[in-house]
Amino acid sequence: DQQVKQNSPSLSVQEGRISILNCDYTNSMFDYFLWYKKYPAEGPTFLISISSIKDKNEDGRFTVFLNKSAKHLSLHIVPSQPGDSAVYFCAASSGTLNQGAQKLVFGQGTRLTINP
Amino acid sequence: DTEVTQTPKHLVMGMTNKKSLKCEQHMGHRAMYWYKQKAKKPPELMFVYSYEKLSINESVPSRFSPECPNSSLLNLHLHALQPEDSALYLCASSFRQGRDYEQYFGPGTRLTVT
Numbered sequence: 001d002q003q004v005k006q007n008s009p010s011l012s013v014q015e016g017r018i019s020i021l022n023c024d025y026t027n028s029m030f031d032y033f034l035w036y037k038k039y040p041a042e043g044p045t046f047l048i049s050i051s052s053i054k055d056k057n058e059d060g061r062f063t064v065f066l067n068k069s070a071k072h073l074s075l076h077i078v079p080s081q082p083g084d085s086a087v088y089f090c091a092a093s094s095g096t097l098n099q100g101a102q103k104l105v106f107g108q109g110t111r112l113t114i115n116p
Numbered sequence: 117d118t119e120v121t122q123t124p125k126h127l128v129m130g131m132t133n134k135k136s137l138k139c140e141q142h143m144g145h146r147a148m149y150w151y152k153q154k155a156k157k158p159p160e161l162m163f164v165y166s167y168e169k170l171s172i173n174e175s176v177p178s179r180f181s182p183e184c185p186n187s188s189l190l191n192l193h194l195h196a197l198q199p200e201d202s203a204l205y206l207c208a209s210s211f212r213q214g215r216d217y218e219q220y221f222g223p224g225t226r227l228t229v230t
Contacts, residue, residue: 034218043120043206043221044159089158093217101147101166102210102217106158 003027004092006107014115019077021110023090026071030092034104035064035075038087047088048075080114087111119143120222122207128228131197137225139190139207147171148190149219150182151206159206159221165190166211197229 005024013019021035031052036044050057050064050073057064063076077084090107120141129135139148147166151159164172165184173182179201181193190207204226208219 032217036221041204041224041226043122043208043223046218046220049218101149101164101171102219103161103164103172104219108158109156 001026002108003030004090004105004107006088006090006110008110009108010111010113012113012115013080015082016079019075019080019084019112019114021075021077021088021090021112023073023075023107024071025073025092027092027094027105028071029094030105032093032102033064033066033073034091034093035062036089036091036106037084038089038109044089077112080112082114082116085112085114120207120209120220122205122222122225124225125223126226126228128230129194129197130230131199133197134193134195136194137192137205137207137227139192139222140188141209141220141222142188143209143220144187145209145211145220146187147209147211148184149208149210150190150192151208151221153204153206153224163192194227197227199229202227202229 034049035047038044048062066073087109089109091104093102123138150162153159162176163182168184179196183191204224206224207222210219
């Protein structure tokens with residue numbers, strides 16, 4: 001049972017345009033969502049997060065939108081740059097465990113390619 | 117500083133060997149995690165330590181044995197592994213009081229079991 005789904009395995013975008021990566025979830029208990037970027041043979045790099053009490057969070061070129069009623073979130077990257085080419089993972093958490101730890105559930109990832 | 121370090125970067129071991137993976141963070145985080153990632157798959161949680169105590173074991177086989185000697189260090193002891201255990205092993209940390217709920221990952225150890 002996949003609780004976090006990224007239905008697009010890959011996405012190709014022209015440099016300078018907007019990249020939109022999508023993520024759907026099924027567990028209504030999820031209250032914290034994160035996006036990670038991953039290059040081959042490296043660990044995931046944290047990009048941006050959003051709490052369920054918000055519907056938008058912005059950090060530079062990255063904006064995450066959360067639609068709780070649709071159980072959908074999206075990551076917008078604008079303008080897209082060649083260095084943004086990587087695999088992007090969406091992750092979700094349903095509150096903290098004891099003493100602040102969190103159990104993250106990851107989507108399958110979307111490979112973003114930015115074309116010059 | 118949001119750095120999590122892992123050693124070694126690469127490890128090749130036979131099925132009868134005993135080896136250890138090491139992870140270190142100096143961000144004052146009180147939760148540390150081990151993940152396993154296979155090619156073209158998302159990271160899969162193995163263990164969670166919170167305040168140096170094992171909080172979650174995701175039904176991981178006993179040939180993987182975690183250890184948290186102090187709040188900055190996390191080890192993963194490996195013994196009698198199988199070829200299917202070959203993967204990228206990722207360490208992560210999170211949580212200072214009231215902030216840093218996001219997990220920060222190390223670069224990983226690429227493990228090959230022969």
